[in-house]
Every structure is written in C-alpha cells, then in structure tokens.
Amino acid sequence: MAGTWVIVEQRDGNIRKVTYEMLSEAKKLGDEVSAVVFGKSVEGLASEFAKYGADKVYAVEGDLFAEYNTGAYVAQLAAMIAEYSPNAVLFAHTFNGRDFASRLAQKLEAGLATDAIAVELSAGKGVFTRAIYAGKALAKVEVATNPVMATIRAGVMEVVESAGAGAVVKPAVAATATDVYQNIKSFVPTVSARPDLTEAETVISGGRGCKGPDGIKLVEDLADLLGAAVGGSRASIDSGWLGHELQVGQTGKVVCPNLYIAAGISGAIQHLAGMSSSKFIAAINTDPEAPIFNVSDFGVVADLFKVIPTLVTELKK
C-alpha cells in the first residue's frame, strides 16, 4: 500500500486531539503513516506527530496556508495526491475537515465517508462505519475510489503513543493565490477557559430544568471543578442561556466523552442522538419517568439545585 495520510487539524500550533486519534488508528492499521500539516510555519510540529506513529510529516508551509482556506488547501492537497499517491487520506470530522474533504472528493470525483466511527483499510479500499439518523442506526460503507477518503469523528478512537520516524517532507507548493475564492475577513475565537465540547473528557449539560442563568451557573461550577466542557439541550440554547455552538443533539454537536452529566434534561430523542454513545452517563432529573434515565448509568431523581452544590462539595473532599 502507498500509505495513509492524516490531515492535521491545528490552529496557531494548537493541535486538535482528533489528529492524534487518527494517527494512532492509522498506525494500528499497519500501513506507513504520514501526517500532513498546513500552516504558515509548521515544520516544528513534526515531532508531535512522530510521537503518535507518524513515519513522515508533510509540512505544507507558506502565507497562503496560514489559515484554513478551501481553495488553496484543496488545490495543494490534490497536487500532492497526484505526486505521492497515498492509499488513503483521513480528515477530522470538524467543520474544516468536512469542508476540505468534500470539495477535494468532488474534484477527484471520488467517494467520501464522512463522520466515520470505525475504519478498515486495505489496498485501494476502505470500509467505514458511520452513524446515520444521528446515531439511531449504523451504516457500513465501502469506498473504493482513489484515494480512499473519510472524515473521522472525534473522541471515538484511542490515542496510543508509538514512535515514528517523523521524517519531514516539504512538498512543492502547487496552490496559488488564484485558487482562493473565500476572502476570510475575521476569525474570532470563542473565549472560554473550558475545553472544546467535542474534545472534552467530561461534558456537563444543562436543560430547561436549570430554569435560567442561575441553574446554568451551577452546571458551569461543576464543569469547572472537573475541567469539563459545558453543553446544553436545545431548550436551554433557545432560551438564550447558552450559545448555539454548545447545543448537544441531532441538530447540534455529537459528543462522546468519557462522562456526560445531563442536569434538568428530559432526554428527548433528538438530544439522546448527540450524547448516548458517551462512555458513562449520569442524569439529574426530578421526574422519575424522564427518558434520560433509560440511557444513564447513574441516575438520581432529585432537584438539581440541591444536588449539584452538594455534589461539588463532595467531589472536593
């Protein structure tokens, strides 16, 4: 086989954990593993990828690649694929990853499996398991176009350290300014000391049962104690208690943390779609019939306004 490429997700040198998850998984599959990293100056990151098994690191550098930009990135990666012929190219299933992979796949008239949660690769063929209907069913699909392409869901694959050579390759720059068709005016990072919702080990979510900002504050206090991300049901997003980017569910984010705590969330089917594959689930709800208890490992039928403060005290002990 001609190797598996993992497209690195990074901004300002901060590498998304899903990159390491993909590298670890690719390594497990046996073929030569390469990390492909784009940025203004990114060669220095190579050792980071070598730690998780990258045999090679393609460092695509230049002002043109300083920020993700579909036109330039697609033109560049298409040229590199033509030159080096990788067997498979894996992207993260982030907003950028799916944008990048979709446009590239169409340019190459190739198939693409998005949001894959399991990967099998062989020469010229990939078999991927995808969650469909927001996780209510699974589809196993085969992609046999060249190269095999998929976007991988964050948080599913295990990060395993294993030394790779990390040999840096500087591919020729094929993209030019004329490939750019989106004029990026600004990027304003979400100011939060909390981890990213889709990458967090622990997520604490608040729903309508939080009744307002005071209840959400309790959820946030618990999250901060645990270094967790905060999420919410659509009810608390629609009420304006939390930003839309924090919605968990079918029309929000799909999360699979180690621990998910639902506070004051009934467990509507659209919410469950976004969190039911979490490893451990706890629920705090006053209604013993709430459907969230059907998926929770530890449920307490009690008032969150009383439970969370005591929980915080107990955890601190």
Next chain:
Amino acid sequence: MKVLVCVKQTFDTEAKIELKDGKIADAGINLIINPYDEVAVEGGIQLKEKKVVDEVVVLSAGSDKAMDAIRTALAMGADRGILVKQDTSADEYARAVALAAAIKEENPDIILAGHVAADDGSSQVPTRIAEILGLPHINVITEIEVAGGKATCTCEADGGTLVAEVALPAVISSQVSWNEPRYPSMKGIMQAKKKPVTTADAAAADNKVTIIEYAMPPAKQAGIKMEDEPEVCATKLAEWMKNTVKVEV
C-alpha cells in the same frame, strides 16, 4: 437576482429507526424537510422580503414523495419548485451531480442548502455542487449580507466564529441557528397548490460509495436510578464518579 434552495426530504427527527430485511424501515414514518434545509428556505424567503432577490426557487432530488417537501417550501413562501426524480439510494456524489445539472439550467445567483442532512449526516452535497459548477462556497452560515455582487457570511467554525466573503454566484450552506423557519400559513398552503413545480429526470451518475450493511447501535442498558434526599443522591453520585468513572478533581 434569484436564489435557489436545495431541500432534501428526510425522516422526522422524532422517528424511531428500525431495520426491516436489512434496510432502514420507512413504513409509517412522517417525512419532513431536512431541518437544516428548512432554515435555508427561510433564509431564501427573507432575502426576498428584504428585496435582495426577486425569486426563490426550491429544488429537490428524490422520489415522488419529495413533492411534499417542495410544496411545504412553497407554502412557506418560495415561488416555484423543481423536482428532479432520483432514486433515494443515490449517494452524495450522484445527488450532487443531479442537483448541479438542474442548478445549471436555472443559473441562480445564490444557491442555498443546509450544511448537513439529518438522515445520512453526510455534509457533502452543497460543497460537491459548488465544485461541479466551479463556484465558490461557504459552509455553516449563521448570518448573510448580500451587496455589490458579494455575500458576506458569518459562519460557525471550529472553536470560533468566522466572517468570510465570496463573489456571487456561490453555494452557501446554513447552520440551524441562522433563523427560525416560519410555519406555513393557511393562505400560504392554499397558494402553494397553485405555484408551478416542474419535474425532470436526474442526470445519470453512478454511486461512488457502496452501502454494505445497516445495523443498530448496541443498546444502552439503563443503570442505577436512585430516589432519595438530594444530599444523599449527591453523595452517592460523587462516589460513583470517583470510584467507577474515576474522575479527577
């Protein structure tokens, strides 16, 4: 200016998914416009209300049933519809080829679609359409400003908010937080019946992705559920978090 909105008919998000003969059972399931596309329809109608565009065309590729999705969009306020008849087994590539061919005939200034479909969750089709047509695209928008032959969009991005501008014509995909889709009024529903809908056959294209099998995810077992004084519950929950989940504080 003309806006064209791509809509996909999907299962209601309430639908319980079951397998029948190895396929996803569709009997008795309520069909809706993909919620992300519904937001795109609303966005298109608002552009017309703001006099940015003067026509809103809805386009759907699918079975005859997808006519209902088109009629719903017309009842919301779109002007006319196009149904491209295509087998629902078409993959993202074949779907994009069919839609792009129909779009080319229409020559719209703005092409809107939801950034992802609630059924297959693929998030590929709008971007693929843009590539086929050789047009710029912007995904996951939450705001749009159209002026001087350009669209300036605010987008939900990884870890932040992005503002980007593209020259029109362009393909623009919506995030659900862009707007709150209206319910069709009684008057709108009546008018929709009279609005023109043309049908066409899909441009031929073979799938690039093959579905091997469908399966149900492993059922999650309900665990402990305790009813007691809140303080007792909290103490037990803390113990479980420390001993079983092994959280670190």
